[in-house]
Amino acid sequence: MAEIIELSGEQKGEQLSCACVFGGMSDFESVPVDRRVMVIGGGITGITSAIDLGNAGYQVLLVERLPSVGGRMLQLSETFPTLDCAQCTLTPRTVESGQHPKVTLKTSCEVEALTGEPGNFTIRVRQKKTYVDWNKCTGCGTCIQKCPSNGIAMFERDAGKMTAIYTLSPQAVPNKPVIDAERCRYLTRGKCGVCAKVCPVGAIDYEQQESFFEVQVGAIIVATGFDIYDWKKKMPEFGGGEIPDVIDGLTFERYLSASGPSAGAMVRPSDGKTPKEIVFIQCVGSRNPEFHKSYCSRVCCMYTAKHARLYKHKVHDGQVYIFYIDIRSTGKGYEQFIQQSVAEEELIYIRGRAARLYREGDKVIVQGADTLSGRKIEIAADLVVLAAAMVPNEGAQELAEILGLQSNKDGFFIEENYKLSPVESGRPGIYLAGCCLGAKDIADSAAQGSAASSKAQVFLSSVRRNKQQEAV
Amino acid sequence: MKYSYFPGCTLYTKAKKLDDAGRECSRKLGFELDELPDWTCCGATFPLTNDYHIAMSGPTRILADTKDRGDNKLVTLCSVCFNVLKRTNNVMRNDEERRSKITDFIERQYHGEVDVLHYLQVLRDEIGFKVLQDTVVKPLAGLKVACYYGCLLLRPVKEIALDAMENPTIFEDFVRALGGEPVPFPYRIECCGAFQTVHSMTTATRCSRDILRNASGNGADLVITTCPLCQFNLDDRQAEIVQSDAAFKTIPVVYFTQLLAIALDLPAEDLGFERNLIDPLPLLRDKGLVS
Numbered sequence: 001m002a003e004i005i006e007l008s009g010e011q012k013g014e015q016l017s018c019a020c021v022f023g024g025m026s027d028f029e030s031v032p033v034d035r036r037v038m039v040i041g042g043g044i045t046g047i048t049s050a051i052d053l054g055n056a057g058y059q060v061l062l063v064e065r066l067p068s069v070g071g072r073m074l075q076l077s078e079t080f081p082t083l084d085c086a087q088c089t090l091t092p093r094t095v096e097s098g099q100h101p102k103v104t105l106k107t108s109c110e111v112e113a114l115t116g117e118p119g120n121f122t123i124r125v126r127q128k129k130t131y132v133d134w135n136k137c138t139g140c141g142t143c144i145q146k147c148p149s150n151g152i153a154m155f156e157r158d159a160g161k162m163t164a165i166y167t168l169s170p171q172a173v174p175n176k177p178v179i180d181a182e183r184c185r186y187l188t189r190g191k192c193g194v195c196a197k198v199c200p201v202g203a204i205d206y207e208q209q210e211s212f213f214e215v216q217v218g219a220i221i222v223a224t225g226f227d228i229y230d231w232k233k234k235m236p237e238f239g240g241g242e243i244p245d246v247i248d249g250l251t252f253e254r255y256l257s258a259s260g261p262s263a264g265a266m267v268r269p270s271d272g273k274t275p276k277e278i279v280f281i282q283c284v285g286s287r288n289p290e291f292h293k294s295y296c297s298r299v300c301c302m303y304t305a306k307h308a309r310l311y312k313h314k315v316h317d318g319q320v321y322i323f324y325i326d327i328r329s330t331g332k333g334y335e336q337f338i339q340q341s342v343a344e345e346e347l348i349y350i351r352g353r354a355a356r357l358y359r360e361g362d363k364v365i366v367q368g369a370d371t372l373s374g375r376k377i378e379i380a381a382d383l384v385v386l387a388a389a390m391v392p393n394e395g396a397q398e399l400a401e402i403l404g405l406q407s408n409k410d411g412f413f414i415e416e417n418y419k420l421s422p423v424e425s426g427r428p429g430i431y432l433a434g435c436c437l438g439a440k441d442i443a444d445s446a447a448q449g450s451a452a453s454s455k456a457q458v459f460l461s462s463v464r465r466n467k468q469q470e471a472v
Numbered sequence: 473m474k475y476s477y478f479p480g481c482t483l484y485t486k487a488k489k490l491d492d493a494g495r496e497c498s499r500k501l502g503f504e505l506d507e508l509p510d511w512t513c514c515g516a517t518f519p520l521t522n523d524y525h526i527a528m529s530g531p532t533r534i535l536a537d538t539k540d541r542g543d544n545k546l547v548t549l550c551s552v553c554f555n556v557l558k559r560t561n562n563v564m565r566n567d568e569e570r571r572s573k574i575t576d577f578i579e580r581q582y583h584g585e586v587d588v589l590h591y592l593q594v595l596r597d598e599i600g601f602k603v604l605q606d607t608v609v610k611p612l613a614g615l616k617v618a619c620y621y622g623c624l625l626l627r628p629v630k631e632i633a634l635d636a637m638e639n640p641t642i643f644e645d646f647v648r649a650l651g652g653e654p655v656p657f658p659y660r661i662e663c664c665g666a667f668q669t670v671h672s673m674t675t676a677t678r679c680s681r682d683i684l685r686n687a688s689g690n691g692a693d694l695v696i697t698t699c700p701l702c703q704f705n706l707d708d709r710q711a712e713i714v715q716s717d718a719a720f721k722t723i724p725v726v727y728f729t730q731l732l733a734i735a736l737d738l739p740a741e742d743l744g745f746e747r748n749l750i751d752p753l754p755l756l757r758d759k760g761l762v763s
Contacts, residue, residue, distance in 0.1 A: 236639030356638075358658030360689070365658070 028104045031059045033120050034218035034463045037456050038063060040111055040399070043071020044090060044442055045434030046223035047097045048449030049456075054102035056457055061215060062097060063125060064107045065395075068172035070094050071225055072435075075155065077256035077264075079442060080306040081337035087259065091171050098173040108178060110395070112212065114403055118429030119218050119463040127211045131179035131187070132165070136203035139175045141167075143195035143204065151183045159247075159254040159269065160261020165195050169259060179204075218463060219429045219456040222403065222413065223449060224396050226435035229285035229293065229389035238284070238357045238386060244270040245364050245381075246357055248284075248388045249303055256310050266314040268383045271362065274315055275382035279366045280304045280322045281354045285389035287325060293389045293410060297439040300387035301328045305341045307385060312345040320347045321379055323354045323368055331443060350377060357384055390439035403430060412438045423452040431455050475594065476543040476586075477505035478534060480514055480553040487550065487700035489744030493729035494549045494591055500736045501599055501607055505547060508537055514553040515560070517667075525570065529578045531560040536582040549591045549729065551699035555624040558588040559631050590625065592642055592698065592728070593634060601649040609737035611651025615759050617731070618657045618692035618723075619643035620683065622664055622702040637661075643696070646728065650735040659686035664705040673712070680709040684723055693755055694724040696731050703727060707749045724752035734761050 028036065037053050039046045042064030050062045062069065073079075074094075076086035097103050106125065113124040132143075143165045153162030155169075164183040167175060185192035186206055196204040228250050232241030239246045245268050247255075258264040268275045282300050285292040301324065308320040327349075329335040341347055354368035363380040370377050392411040400407045405425055406414040413432050416424035423431050433448035434440070440448075483491035498505050515530045534557065538546045548554040564571050565584025575582055589597075595604055621640055629637035640661070644654035662683055665676025684706060687695050697703050707725040714720050730743050730752075740762040745753050756762045 236636065240639060356658065360658075 025104060027101070028059050028061055028215070033216045034460050034467070035059055036061065036215075036217040037219045037221060037453075037460070038121075038123055038215065038217040039221045039223060041071070041223035041225055041434070041436070042066070042069030042097070042105070042107070043223060043225045043434065043445070044073045044093065045225070045445040045449040045452075046071070046221065047093050048446045049221045049223060049433060049453040050097055050103050051093065051100060052450050052453035053456065054100045056453070058102065058457065058460070060100075060103045061217065062103055062105050063109045063111060064105065065110045065128070066168060067108050067130065067166075067176075067178040068094075068168045068174060069097055069105060069107065070168070070173065072250075073442060074169055075157070075250060075257070076253045077258070077260070078306065078310060080302045081331070081333040083306070083309070085258075087169070087171060087257075094171070094173040105174060107174060111399060111402060114220075116216070118427070119460070120216060121218070121220060121429065122214055122216050123220070124212055124214050127213065129181065129208050129210050131181070131184070131205055131208050132177055133203045133205050133208070134174070134176045136201045137176045137199075138201060138203075139177075140200065141177070142198050142200065144177055146194050146198045148192065148194060149183050149185050156254050156261050157248075157251040159251050218460045219431065220403065221431045221433060221449075221452045221456055222399070222405070222425070222436060223432075223434045223445075223452070224399060224436040225393045226390040226439065227393045229391050231285055231386060231388045234292065235285065237355065238281075238384075239359070239364075243357060243359050243364055243384075244268075245275075245359075246384045246386065248386045249300070249307065250388075252307055252385045256307070256314075264314075266311060273382070274318075276315065276318050277379065277381050277383075278308075278311055278318060278320055279354070279364075279379055279381040279384045280308060280320065280387065281366075281368075281384065282322065282324045282387045283353070283389075284386040286387075293391070295389075295410065295439065296328060297387075297390040298328070299390070299439060299441045302331070302334055302337070302441065304385075304387050305329075305338050305347070308347050309341050309345055312347075320345065321366075321381070322347055322349050323352060323366075324349055325351070325353070331441065352377070390435060392436060396436060403427070405430070405432070412436065423448055423455055429456075429459055473503040473598070474506050475503060475545050475547040475589070476538045476541065477507050478511055478514070478538075478546055478548050478553060478557065479507060480548065480550045482552075482700040483550055486704065486747075487727070489747060490549055490698075490700060490703075490727040490729055493727065493733040493738070493743055496738050496742070497729055497732045497736055500738070501595075501604065503594065503599065506543075508534065508541075508546075511537070514548075514556045516552060516556065525573055525577070528560045528563065528570075528574055531557050532564060532574050532582055533578055533580065535561055535564065535584075535586050535588075536578075536580040538586045539582060544585060545587050545589055547589050547591055547594055549698070551590075551622060551624040552701065554588065554590045555632065561586060561588050562631050590634060590698070592625075592646060595646060595649075596642055601645055604646075605649040605651075608650055608735045610735055610761060612647070612653075612731070612735055612759075612761060613651055615652040615761065616655050616691050616693045617647045617652045618687035618690065618695045619647060619654050619660055620657070620664075620687070620695050620697045620702060620706065620725075621661050622697060622699050623661070623666075625698055626661065643698075643728070647696070647731075650731065652731070652735075655687070655690045655692045657687055657690055657692065659683045664699075664702045665709070666701060666705070669701075669705050669709070673709075676705050677709045677712045677716075680705050681713045681717070681720070684710065684713070684725075685720070688721050688723050692723065693759070694726060694731075694752055696726055696728045698728055710750055722750045724748060724750045724755060726752050 108128045116122040147163035149164035254260040286297040352369040352371040356367045366379040416426045431452040433452035434445040647654045665679035669676035
């Protein structure tokens with residue numbers, strides 16, 4: 001049985017081991033190695049893998065680098081093609097992953113190194129500083145209410161602000177806060193300390209150090225997800241991020257979301273007015289082999305139609321224009337969703353690309369082409385939403401090096417065989433799922449999460465069988 | 473510093489002011505434009521068509537002449553010449569098959585040894601905008617300038633590699649070095665109508681009108697350009713624009729070398745402003761830049 005190894009030697013004595021800080025590790029450590037799996041990435045894919053494995057009786061360590069699980073889906077408002085609330089469908093899963101007797105969450109953690117062999121991997125994990133002793137914290141939220149620092153929040157994608165001590169959402173799992181060291185007044189300027197004063201249990205620990213621990217697992221599932229193409233840096237023709245009323249689709253999700261910064265009110269960033277003319281541009285950075293990404297990001301056609309519909313539900317007299325190349329709606333019920341959107345919401349689909357965006361007064365001028373009529377088009381929009389390409393999440397390349405995974409020129413991991421071994425990495429015992437393999441929607445991601453968990457179980461069963469045969 | 477210089481046809485005729493001012497300013501800035509003897513047509517746009525081997529023989533000869541006189545840099549002022557020479561040079565440098573075809577035909581040896589530079593590049597990369605700023609005698613204080621790039625100075629970006637295609641800054645940096653104020657100008661890389669001016673003047677007029685309206689709308693006092701064709705369209709088409717739109721506010725369109733000459737305090741009467749349809753002199757007098 002593996003020991004939890006506390007590696008940060010200089011903090012010995014004062015620093016509690018991670019197992020003690022977070023609890024739950026002792027359960028994990030008490031089962032044989034080949035009944036344990038590590039899932040890297042706590043989005044819908046990783047959560048699905050973890051719960052499936054847990055239900056099958058395997059002990060799971062779910063490692064997430066953010067302070068809580070849920071991933072990108074937590075940022076979404078409603079999901080296609082059913083328009084059900086993303087949080088309502090996701091939250092039962094995140095809660096289950098947090099309460100599952102077989103699943104141990106390790107948030108604010110990143111994988112540092114891998115040794116050992118399939119069936120008996122040793123993984124070194126870095127526990128990042130949270131500045132909050134979660135063992136003491138009751139999750140009462142007083143610190144968040146009293147925190148005087150308010151600033152840019154990565155999770156809100158510039159759409160709203162967050163306090164320096166925060167949880168990612170009101171339904172965060174685990175629902176315990178962390179401190180953003182870059183925005184914390186005490187940690188940057190040495191003055192403030194409000195959260196420490198108001199915390200009823202003394203859980204704030206400004207001196208907390210990062211620590212490391214090692215675990216042994218039989219198999220690994222990688223589900224590190226995606227990010228949005230850096231259009232602000234790479235596409236100056238769309239204003240390079242300088243035009244406030246040009247935002248990407250994920251940011252628009254935050255505006256649409258009832259738990260977002262505008263509490264679901266349809267406003268635009270520059271002046272908080274309700275946009276009446278709104279332009280959506282698809283394939284921003286996708287399907288552009290000469291300068292950007294050559295692949296199709298697969299979800300943009302659908303989520304743009306969804307955005308348009310949700311917008312019309314909020315702004316009945318608004319007009320929607322959508323620039324598209326062609327509509328790719330290949331999932332179950334997807335084409336019907338598109339047709340219904342066009343028919344019911346009077347969306348104007350313009351077949352062509354937008355060439356340039358610029359600001360004129362309080363309008364954003366969209367210059368583009370209608371390639372069906374062969375005409376140049378100019379629209380004075382109140383808000384422009386870019387369906388920017390999906391790219392691998394930050395850090396995927398480093399993880400590929402640590403785990404010995406192959407990735408393609410765009411940084412997506414390569415599966416053993418796209419058709420017949422779609423979740424195998426080519427390294428026995430390591431499985432891949434979700435958007436770290438390539439752009440896909442929630443349905444496909446969850447399916448791959450389950451597929452990867454199933455493949456991991458098959459692998460671990462065969463390991464045990466071999467051991468038993470050796471013993472005989 | 474001495475550079476081989478290729479003026480091109482227009483700079484001897486319609487765009488003489490671009491050439492004159494460019495040469496005068498270079499002397500002030502401490503470099504010399506040494507005109508290639510017996511230069512021929514750059515090929516204009518012909519190398520951009522499908523069968524361009526024959527059309528690249530002219531520009532290749534020009535480049536080989538530069539090499540044979542012992543120079544490794546060739547400077548141009550005209551955007552079209554720059555585009556054609558630079559792209560031909562890329563072919564000669566990188567495409568062995570086409571290179572041998574062309575060099576066999578013109579019976580010269582040339583492998584792309586020369587660097588083709590635009591005058592603006594010389595100012596930015598060889599002289600330096602900082603030095604330019606220090607050399608300015610009469611800063612263009614209070615002059616709001618719309619920097620019009622057009623197409624050929626920047627595109628295709630992978631071949632031309634002078635500046636970013638969608639968000640270039642060289643022209644604005646140049647104006648700042650002269651003490652002027654570049655205005656935001658979204659239409660700075662839109663098409664001026666180019667050769668449409670020959671067979672569909674209404675198209676060229678419409679293009680020019682949109683560009684100029686955008687410049688004026690953003691508060692520009694005048695427009696600068698590097699390209700004789702852009703200057704021609706943007707300036708001369710204003711005659712038609714005012715006929716169809718009485719509210720149109722005319723705006724002078726000058727070459728960047730003319731503006732450079734003003735900032736270096738060269739005599740305005742030598743700058744050929746009388747050739748402009750919209751005379752920039754009243755504006756320049758108003759701003760106290762010429763007497």
